[in-house]
Amino acid sequence: xxxxxxxxxxxxxxxxxxxxxxxxxxxxxxxxxxxxxxxxxxxxxxxxxxxxxxxxxxxxxxxxxxxxxxxxxxxxxxxxxxxxxxxxxxxxxxxxxxxxxxxxxxxxxxxxxxxxxxxxxxxxxxxxxxxxxxxxxxxxxxxxxxxxxxxxxxxxxxxxxxxxxxxxxxxxxxxxxxxxxxxxxxxxxxxxxxxxxxxxxxxxxxxxxxxxxxxxxxxxxxxxxxxxxxxxxxxxxxxxxxxxxxxxxxxxxxxxxxxxxx
Numbered sequence: 001x002x003x004x005x006x007x008x009x010x011x012x013x014x015x016x017x018x019x020x021x022x023x024x025x026x027x028x029x030x031x032x033x034x035x036x037x038x039x040x041x042x043x044x045x046x047x048x049x050x051x052x053x054x055x056x057x058x059x060x061x062x063x064x065x066x067x068x069x070x071x072x073x074x075x076x077x078x079x080x081x082x083x084x085x086x087x088x089x090x091x092x093x094x095x096x097x098x099x100x101x102x103x104x105x106x107x108x109x110x111x112x113x114x115x116x117x118x119x120x121x122x123x124x125x126x127x128x129x130x131x132x133x134x135x136x137x138x139x140x141x142x143x144x145x146x147x148x149x150x151x152x153x154x155x156x157x158x159x160x161x162x163x164x165x166x167x168x169x170x171x172x173x174x175x176x177x178x179x180x181x182x183x184x185x186x187x188x189x190x191x192x193x194x195x196x197x198x199x200x201x202x203x204x205x206x207x208x209x210x211x212x213x214x215x216x217x218x219x220x221x222x223x224x225x226x227x228x229x230x231x232x233x234x235x236x237x238x239x240x241x242x243x244x245x246x247x248x249x250x251x252x253x254x255x256x257x258x259x260x261x262x
Contacts, residue, residue: 002253004117004170004178006163006196007143008046009124011183011206013104013246014136017214018045018183018206021123024090025056028082034065038209045206046123046184048149048156049090053082087128094128098135101204102212103246105140110250118143119166121180121190123157126150145169157186160194167194179256181249183207188239197256199241199249200234202227207234 011018025041036056044055056062057074066074074082111118120143122129129146136142147165149156156162163180172178180191180198183205191198202208203215207230210218218226227244234242241252 001257002116002177002179002197003172004119004167005111005249005253006119006121006166006178006180006191008180008182008184008187009120009122009129009132011045011204012101012181012187012201013120013141014098014100014132016099016101016204016212017208017210018042018204019211020093021045021049021090022206022209024086024093025052027089028053028086029056029062031085032066032078032082033069034062036062042206042209044186046157046182046186046190048123048154049086049125049128050079050083051156052123053079053086057082087125090128091131094131094135098132098139100136100139100141101246107246107249108141116253117170117172119145119147119170121147121157121162121166123186124148158189158193160190163190163194163196167196179253181243185233185237188234188237192238197240199243199252200230200239201243201245202230202234203245205230 007013010021022038022041026036029036040056040059044052057079063073126148129148133146145166147162152161152165167175167178175195178196180187180196181201182188183201184207188198188200204212208226215223231242241256243249243252
């Protein structure tokens with residue numbers, strides 16, 4: 001039986017579309033005169049933000065822009081400067097506003113009523129998470145534990161360390177009795193590396209990259225096409241289950257429990 005659910009944060013439980021980090025990355029690079037596309041930024045979403053910046057700096061398009069502007073490739077000091085700017089930009093947004101995704105409080109009530117423990121992992125730093133947690137708690141969401149890469153010696157996603165730390169804390173002996181749910185491919189890879197079941201969430205995900213209003217304004221056919229594109233991405237990394245939104249999580253957990261009994 002499923003004993004624990006481990007949520008991601010931005011794009012999964014808060015920040016529909018995972019917009020805040022994308023905007024902060026864009027702003028940080030723009031201050032250096034560099035213009036990453038949203039697609040380039042989103043391909044590394046879910047990683048620790050330090051690693052994310054490193055991956056962006058390794059892209060040929062970014063290195064070419066950097067060479068054109070500065071006549072040399074970015075250095076470690078440049079990476080540190082970008083991270084500092086990114087952190088400041090993101091913190092300003094996180095302190096100002098935290099929004100829960102639709103259906104979150106209902107599914108948390110379901111998990112509490114069924115005795116399933118609730119943990120979280122994140123690509124945010126502990127300082128960033130402190131701001132997110134304050135905002136989420138004020139709106140009624142306070143998971144039992146929050147683990148960042150800093151809590152596991154910097155081993156962020158897709159490494160399994162954050163999830164394994166939660167399983168140990170919760171006393172879950174068999175990883176197959178836990179589920180990781182997230183909105184990025186690296187969330188799924190993190191779960192697979194930890195040996196837990198994985199669920200990808202479609203609507204409001206970083207993979208979809210739309211605001212709630214943008215998604216609602218699509219036609220029925222356009223919405224389904226957007227959903228199908230995200231499902232295809234999750235299927236490409238063999239997620240165990242894919243849900244459109246959080247309201248479908250109880251059914252997914254029931255299904256996973258049924259499969260375990262076969």
